[in-house]
Amino acid sequence: MKSAIVVAAALATSASASAFAPRQSGFGHGYPPHGNETSNHKPLVDSKALQASITADALVNGSQTLLDFAYSFPDRNRLIGGGGHNATVEYLVSTLESLDGYYTVETQAFSTVVHIGATWSLFIGGANTSSGVFDYTASGNVTGNLVAVANLGCDLSDYPSTVAGNIALISRGTCQFGLKSVYAGNSGAVGALIYDNIPGDDTLTGTLGVPPRPEGPYVPTLGLTLDQGTALVASLSSGTIINANLNVDAQVENRTTHNVIATTNHGALNTTLLIGAHTDSVAAGPGINDDGSGTIGILEVAKQLAKYRVNNAVRFGFWSGEEEGELGSYLYVDSLSASGRENIRAYLNFDMIASPNYIHALYDGDGSTFNQTGPAGSAEIEHLFEAYFTAAGENFTATAFDGRSDYAPFIEVGIPAGGSFTGAEQIKTAEEAELFGGTAGVPTDVNYHGPGDTVDNLAVDAFVLHAKGIAASVAEYATTFASLPPKTAVKKRRSDEMSRSRKEGRKGRKVMM
Structure with a gap:
């Protein structure tokens, strides 16, 4: 499906x-060998x-x-x-x-929504915090407490009731970034932070996938490093309340583009x-x-x-x-x-x-x-x-x-x-x-x-x-x-x-x- x-x-x-202008003999149909005189004289x-x-x-x-x-x-x-x-x-x-x-050279046109850029900021506990942005994230200026999501956030049951009105903190892994963002929103979260599961200094980026998803819409979604994420999870597990603000302005356009097909x-x-x-x-x-x-x-x-x-x-x-x-x-x-x-x-x-x-x-x-x-x-x-x-x-x-x-x-x-x-x-x-x-x-x-x-x-x-x-x-x-x-x-x-x-x-x- x-x-x-x-x-x-x-x-x-x-x-x-x-x-999409198919060759005379036609893509998608069975035809016998074909040729031209020039090619037949080549080795x-x-x-x-x-x-x-x-x-x-x-x-x-x-x-x-x-x-x-x-x-x-x-x-x-x-x-x-x-x-x-x-x-x-x-x-x-x-x-x-x-x-x-x-070659017979053809083009095949199609249109789709394209993420062309974004501006964003993240403040955690009032401090300006480095972060990455995900393509196709929703735009929005949202504030709430961080709530750690159980497991990897790949099932709706991983999202506690306390995430409603707050910001979900989710580990990367197993399922798609887009599904994590949608499940956060379906659980009432106003935003999501996804942190990496491998070490590195670069904040996590990627794509949520071209919308719409069948499960629902995205929420504003940014990425963190593994060190950032695990430090926040540790603080939350000790009972610390951590407030965050995500301000995301994402730009998308509908664009037309082309495949190029060349057949001998x-x-x-x-x-x-x-x-x-x-x-x-x-x-x-x-x-x-x-x-x-x-x-x-x-x-x-x-x-x-x-x-x-x-x-x-x-x-x-x-x-x-x-x-x-x-x-x-x-x-x-x-x-x-x-x-x-x-x-x-x-x-x-x-x-x-x-x-x-x-x-x-x-x-x-x-x-x-x-x-x-x-x-x-x-x-x-x-x-x-x-x-x-x-x-x-x-x-x-x-x-x-x-x-x-x-x-x-x-x-x-x-x-x-x-x-x-x-x-x-x-x-x-x-x-x-x-x-x-x-x-x-x-x-x-x-x-x-x-x-x-x-x-x-x-x-x-x-x-x-x-x-x-x-x-x-x-x-x-x-x-x-x-x-x-x-x-x-x-x-x-x-x-x-x-x-x-x-x-x-x-x-x-x-x-x-």
């Missing part, structure tokens, strides 16, 4: 659905040659182009519907259309490989690792692939609205017919592949690490990437199929998926530092969702390694899907985990819970 968030997004797209794609064509200079230059787009506008970001993101979309379309007709004009459409990355940033920064790195990584592969012939059609999806809850990728999957979904033999996702304190993480398609397998074929995709990193002499680890990036709608409908990722806000462990170098006890991307997510803070060595991994996977599956299980009818698979992700409207490794 679609959540209110996704239903709202779908309703918002209905007026602009005509902006069949070669993995080593395609990998060799991916260079550090091209990746860095492409990333600088995205940064220049962001910095050309006062908000200095690539938030959907803003100048920096619109320039990104135009750049992708013009670049892909310049490749001598190798040859290769079998009924065995299509789809590669995706998201093109948008949060309001706080230009998003050059998140996910400019994935955007430029797959764009460079698309450019170099145009030198070759492929057996299977290859489609590149540049998704918008990921930071608002994978809106663009959900829209795309929902727009496909049953046969169109079945025609996609595999989906590969690349979201943050140049983190400065990186890990080399592969989606756990076989479930051997997180006990949650992807659809049939996902294990084989994971093993392909394992073989690539092994051949490159690099260690690798697993990351969960937790539904928090643009692969979510694909695995929900049974399409095998995989990909790689280098880390976001999570703290690098000593074991990971041993495997990958870098610094333990520090986030894998300390600039995550901030103004420091720029070209200067990309790990270029990781960027090149993962981009060449994209090339290796594209070369393999553009040639043959023989390593995957036989194609069967795609059936929807909406697990509880995926439903939670979709309701939240947030991606996985990104701060959502």
Whole structure:
């Protein structure tokens, strides 16, 4: 069942659905192999040659182009519907259309509510206190006593009756930030403070998810560090009464944005490989690792692939609205017919592949690490990437199929998926530092969702390694899907985990819970 968030997004797209101009043979339909004379005279794609064509200079230059787009506008970001993101979309379309007709390039428009910024203050016990703000928080100037919420605030029974008219103090963990804010309001609280569950000097930020939620409206919601939160809980447990004031002015707008879809004009459409990355940033920064790195990584592969012939059609999806809850990728999957979904033999996702304190993480398609397998074929995709990193002499680890990036709608409908990722806000462990170098006890991307997510803070060595991994996977599956299980009818698979992700409207490794 679609959540209110996704239903709202779908309703918002209905007026602009005509902006999605499908290729003549049609997305969502089964067609025989197609081709053109120019492509037929090209050599069949070669993995080593395609990998060799991916260079550090091209990746860095492409990333600088995205940064220049962001910095050309006062908000200095690539938030959907803003100048920096619109320039990104135009750049992708013009670049892909310049490749001598190798691709059919389409755009898919949709509209949604966007959090564009906020001003806020927090006074605790009369003292001005540092805090972070959550995207889509309600506005308001509220005052009340702090009331500690039991457990993690993921059940209405965790909220004591004394929270009514006061401000809920809640630990991060298990469930979404948005659910905590709604449950605080449903329990009568006038505001909420959510404190981190991992150490660090930065106050907790994130998103509550695009409203409305089915459970109810948000209350003004700010974030604290773990040290701040635990100190307040300790004081409250000793009987101290602590008064607080939250003053939040959040700005939201309804904006229109676009996916960009590019499909090779040859290769079998009924065995299509789809590669995706998201093109948008949060309001706080230009998003050059998140996910400019994935955007430029797959764009460079698309450019170099145009030198070759492929057996299977290859489609590149540049998704918008990921930071608002994978809106663009959900829209795309929902727009496909049953046969169109079945025609996609595999989906590969690349979201943050140049983190400065990186890990080399592969989606756990076989479930051997997180006990949650992807659809049939996902294990084989994971093993392909394992073989690539092994051949490159690099260690690798697993990351969960937790539904928090643009692969979510694909695995929900049974399409095998995989990909790689280098880390976001999570703290690098000593074991990971041993495997990958870098610094333990520090986030894998300390600039995550901030103004420091720029070209200067990309790990270029990781960027090149993962981009060449994209090339290796594209070369393999553009040639043959023989390593995957036989194609069967795609059936929807909406697990509880995926439903939670979709309701939240947030991606996985990104701060959502």
